Amino acid sequence: SQQGEEDPQALSIQEGENATMNCSYKTSINNLQWYRQNSGRGLVHLILIRSNEREKHSGRLRVTLDTSKKSSSLLITASRAADTASYFCATDPQETSGSRLTFGEGTQLTVNP
Amino acid sequence: NAGVTQTPKFQVLKTGQSMTLQCAQDMNHNSMYWYRQDPGMGLRLIYYSASEGTTDKGEVPNGYNVSRLNKREFSLRLESAAPSQTSVYFCASRRGYSGNTIYFGEGSWLTVV
Numbered sequence: 001s002q003q004g005e006e007d008p009q010a011l012s013i014q015e016g017e018n019a020t021m022n023c024s025y026k027t028s029i030n031n032l033q034w035y036r037q038n039s040g041r042g043l044v045h046l047i048l049i050r051s052n053e054r055e056k057h058s059g060r061l062r063v064t065l066d067t068s069k070k071s072s073s074l075l076i077t078a079s080r081a082a083d084t085a086s087y088f089c090a091t092d093p094q095e096t097s098g099s100r101l102t103f104g105e106g107t108q109l110t111v112n113p
Numbered sequence: 114n115a116g117v118t119q120t121p122k123f124q125v126l127k128t129g130q131s132m133t134l135q136c137a138q139d140m141n142h143n144s145m146y147w148y149r150q151d152p153g154m155g156l157r158l159i160y161y162s163a164s165e166g167t168t169d170k171g172e173v174p175n176g177y178n179v180s181r182l183n184k185r186e187f188s189l190r191l192e193s194a195a196p197s198q199t200s201v202y203f204c205a206s207r208r209g210y211s212g213n214t215i216y217f218g219e220g221s222w223l224t225v226v
Contacts (some may be wrong), residue, residue: 008154024158031212042117042203042217043156088155092212100171101146101207101215105155 005104006089012110013038019076021107024069024088030092032065034074037086037106046074046087051094115139119204119218126194126225134189134221136204144207145187146215147171147179149200156203162187195226 007022023032035043038056049056049065049072056063062075076083086106093100116157119136126132138145143164148156148171158171176198178190187206191198201222207215 033214039222042219043215044217045214048212048214073183090215100158100161100169101149102158102172103156108153 002059005088006039006107007107008107010053010110012112013079014113015050015079015081017111017113019079019083019109021074021087021109023072023074023104025072025089025091025104026070027091028094029067030094032063032072032092032102033062033090034063034072035088035090035103037088041087076109077107081111081113083111085109104111117204117206117216117218118220119202119221121221122219123184123222124224126191126223128195128225130188131192132194132223133191134202134204134223135186136188136218137186138204138206138216139185140206140208140216141184142208142216143184144209145181147177147187147189148203148205148206149173149198150203150220153198159202191223194223196225199223201226207217 033048034046037043043071047058049063060077065072088103090103117138146161147159156223157172157173160179162168165184180188205211205215
């Protein structure tokens with residue numbers, strides 16, 4: 001089963017609104033990453049948050065991590081039509097050698113102009 | 114830098130045929146990965162290689178074999194293709210292990226009829 005599970009599965013908003021996506025995971029982790037995938041393309045890294053961090057910002061992105069709840073959220077502020085894509089969380093579980101990065105099933109974000 | 118290059122981009126196979134997906138990275142990364150992505154789904158890890166000379170099973174290894182030919186190249190072989198293996202396959206790599214960004218190829222679309 002997937003280590004990370006995103007919620008919601010699909011999100012449709014208007015340009016200028018904020019988009020929030022959530023990720024839950026099952027086991028203890030070293031870090032959590034968020035990736036973006038445009039239709040028909042490979043995934044591109046957005047941001048990484050380590051297990052000892054609670055919040056991180058990068059441009060219009062804000063990521064939070066709650067290790068007690070085993071959950072993370074990705075906030076995209078002032079969304080643009082170009083933000084339309086699928087967003088995935090990925091985790092490095094603590095109990096593995098550190099090589100095994102597993103992904104959730106993703107949130108499909110549609111930003112309407 | 115080409116990054117992660119995988120070939121072929123598109124392939125149609127008949128049930129029972131074999132084929133090898135090739136992947137090469139020019140970033141001197143230690144770890145390499147093969148994932149599959151089914152329509153509307155997240156990525157599932159097939160196999161990974163933490164370093165040259167080592168390979169490990171991921172979540173869905175059945176029906177596949179891999180070879181880490183050298184530090185640059187990591188191939189995925191389907192010995193006897195089945196319709197259930199119709200998917201998009203992504204190769205990826207990263208420097209070291211946990212906490213580093215993973216870089217993806219552009220994907221290989223495989224259809225088994």
